[in-house]
Amino acid sequence: MIRAIDGDALRTGDGRSRQAAPLVRVRILRQDVAGGESYWERFEVPHEPNMNVISLLQKIAAAARTQDGRRVAPVAWDCSCLEEVCGSCTMLINGRTRMACSALVDKLLEENGGEVELRPMSKFPVVRDLVVDRRRLFRSLERVQAWVPVDDSYDHGPGPRISPEQQQDAYPLSECISCGCCLEACPQFTKIEPVLRDGESDADFEARRRQAFDAAFLGAHAISQAMLFNSHPTGGMIADERMESLTGRGGIQICGNAQNCVAVCPKRIPLTRSIARAGRAATVWAIKKLFDR
Numbered sequence: 001m002i003r004a005i006d007g008d009a010l011r012t013g014d015g016r017s018r019q020a021a022p023l024v025r026v027r028i029l030r031q032d033v034a035g036g037e038s039y040w041e042r043f044e045v046p047h048e049p050n051m052n053v054i055s056l057l058q059k060i061a062a063a064a065r066t067q068d069g070r071r072v073a074p075v076a077w078d079c080s081c082l083e084e085v086c087g088s089c090t091m092l093i094n095g096r097t098r099m100a101c102s103a104l105v106d107k108l109l110e111e112n113g114g115e116v117e118l119r120p121m122s123k124f125p126v127v128r129d130l131v132v133d134r135r136r137l138f139r140s141l142e143r144v145q146a147w148v149p150v151d152d153s154y155d156h157g158p159g160p161r162i163s164p165e166q167q168q169d170a171y172p173l174s175e176c177i178s179c180g181c182c183l184e185a186c187p188q189f190t191k192i193e194p195v196l197r198d199g200e201s202d203a204d205f206e207a208r209r210r211q212a213f214d215a216a217f218l219g220a221h222a223i224s225q226a227m228l229f230n231s232h233p234t235g236g237m238i239a240d241e242r243m244e245s246l247t248g249r250g251g252i253q254i255c256g257n258a259q260n261c262v263a264v265c266p267k268r269i270p271l272t273r274s275i276a277r278a279g280r281a282a283t284v285w286a287i288k289k290l291f292d293r
Ligand code: SF4
Pocket: 185, 186, 187, 188, 189, 219, 220, 254, 255, 256, 257, 258, 259, 260, 261, 262, 275
């Protein structure tokens, strides 16, 4: 599973030999620039107990040499919290979307014949190597206004009380870390990667990108957050605006209910429950709009 270094023994200061650390084989799909060609590179890293994928990447970046000794640019990736909170380290690890900080190397070697394979998420444009542009994920949250609106900063006193049952119901949804795993796994969420046209200004390009995002599927994370904030006594004040977004272009009607999203969510958020609730709310909303005419 893990190959020993060639010659398999190192000599210590007192002349005795000791066993060299076994090597972990890693295959990474790299890309030098946005829109560029991607290519595979192989690396080998001395094995240490309890390594995660981030520690593997740190060693690869520090050595910046391929398996055959060629000097290369350090591999780029995103991470911050290292404890499954910031949501920035999502990548395809052995073909499955997951968080690099919580993916343990020994388990990965077992599931993939002794090699770890790393690829960037496929539903977002690559910036470099394993770093992707996740702006669309955050734009979806803006589209559904995934926040409690506060239009000033003076003290309003205590907010409305929420029963323990309501808290229990809402808490799992509040654990979303905007990692994008649910979007990567969703057949209805497809990649949008506009290219700057000749003579197009940055402002026009940005507006075109925004239009493309706003016409496309919101994704399970945004649907779930819309349900979370609509159920909140203060957040619910703009529930109608959220329902407009949820039932508009790229809304809940695009969801094919394949349920891939719930299977890959690292926080085990009950996304299918949120999607079912959003579907029911959309029906009620459509009937209400019919009678309001
Ligand atoms: S249930 Fe809907 S959001 Fe989830 S993976 Fe399927 S199509 Fe995508």
